[in-house]
Amino acid sequence: MSKTASIQPAQPSVPRFLASDNTSGICPEAMEYIERANRSDDLAYGNDQWTASASDRFRELFETDCEVFFVFNGTAANSLALASLCQSYHSVICHQLAHIETDECGGPEFFSNGSKLLTVAGENGRVTPEGIATTVTRRGDIHYPRPRVVSVTQATEVGTVYGLDELSAIREIANHYDLRVHMDGARFANACAGLNLSPAELTWRSGVDVLCFSGTKNGLAFGEAVIFFDRQLALDFEYRCKQAGQLASKMRYLAAPWLGLLETGAWLSNAQHANSMAQRLAAGVQSIADARLMFPVEANSVFLQLPAAAQTRLRALNWTFYTFIGEGGVRFVCSWNTTPELIDSLIEDIRQALTAVD
Numbered sequence: 001m002s003k004t005a006s007i008q009p010a011q012p013s014v015p016r017f018l019a020s021d022n023t024s025g026i027c028p029e030a031m032e033y034i035e036r037a038n039r040s041d042d043l044a045y046g047n048d049q050w051t052a053s054a055s056d057r058f059r060e061l062f063e064t065d066c067e068v069f070f071v072f073n074g075t076a077a078n079s080l081a082l083a084s085l086c087q088s089y090h091s092v093i094c095h096q097l098a099h100i101e102t103d104e105c106g107g108p109e110f111f112s113n114g115s116k117l118l119t120v121a122g123e124n125g126r127v128t129p130e131g132i133a134t135t136v137t138r139r140g141d142i143h144y145p146r147p148r149v150v151s152v153t154q155a156t157e158v159g160t161v162y163g164l165d166e167l168s169a170i171r172e173i174a175n176h177y178d179l180r181v182h183m184d185g186a187r188f189a190n191a192c193a194g195l196n197l198s199p200a201e202l203t204w205r206s207g208v209d210v211l212c213f214s215g216t217k218n219g220l221a222f223g224e225a226v227i228f229f230d231r232q233l234a235l236d237f238e239y240r241c242k243q244a245g246q247l248a249s250k251m252r253y254l255a256a257p258w259l260g261l262l263e264t265g266a267w268l269s270n271a272q273h274a275n276s277m278a279q280r281l282a283a284g285v286q287s288i289a290d291a292r293l294m295f296p297v298e299a300n301s302v303f304l305q306l307p308a309a310a311q312t313r314l315r316a317l318n319w320t321f322y323t324f325i326g327e328g329g330v331r332f333v334c335s336w337n338t339t340p341e342l343i344d345s346l347i348e349d350i351r352q353a354l355t356a357v358d
């Protein structure tokens, strides 16, 4: 390769996807189980063998007799789970960057018939016990929607995680004020991988009542599992799902790929791979002046502060990324099929984009 070629890389004609982990395709394990489920007919509406097996596998994975439901996407999972924890006059305490607040089009409020979200600030995307206490005690009168739930996102919207101590502290304050704990686990597998802790440790053993576990961002075509550790809270949940248009008629095609992730261990290896690609990117940009990491990289997302001109150059090179999350920084998200070569070419392009605008 000539020198000029390496200084002026040809502009790739196809987009290079690191905008989110939902730009990736279906992982082979999920595909394989869709194929298997398609070899014979089965009962509808979740009465099939795949749904039963996947639910049992979740119980094994979480080491407890939890209630498991399958829905199509995260907005439905969060909205319906929160609705089952609240009366309409209750409220949900969450971080100001929480997906339920910023990206679900009022779904949680709609499905709960009006339960209000009360947002709190918190460093590195995390809700703190102090934030919760302040919000609960700000008012005690009948004119304020009564706090009933704390919602935490694991991993957070800015790619950090809640450790066991943080989760326990949240549970403690939740007990004090009689609050339930909901976990938006859009990147739950990445949190387990990042912390090297078991799903049980990071949920019910730390006081989580209900988890929305994303399969979509872990390698499925679509599908999330809503997992109730407090079975009482799951009362009539199947009716909520049906009414909300979330009861899949051919449920086996939602459940079978989940079984693929769980039986093969791909749920974890996919997340470990995604996290390691994020670490590779973080390490690679560490040496580049002007490319500042905005948050600790603890899962599969990397947030960078980059000058606007450098962002424009990266877009011209067909890199895809979002800038609206995490106070205007640039977000790159790695997934199960992100390659080291892709990450290395991004690091090189960031370096060049910054040199060019110096």
Ligand SMILES: *Cc1c(COP(=O)(O)O)cnc(C)c1O
Pocket (backbone or CB within 6 Å): 073, 074, 075, 076, 099, 100, 153, 156, 157, 184, 186, 187, 216, 217
């Ligand atoms: C992706 C995501 C969801 C789910 O989004 P849907 O588009 O509704 O599937 C929920 N929470 C967080 C933090 C997410 O990143």
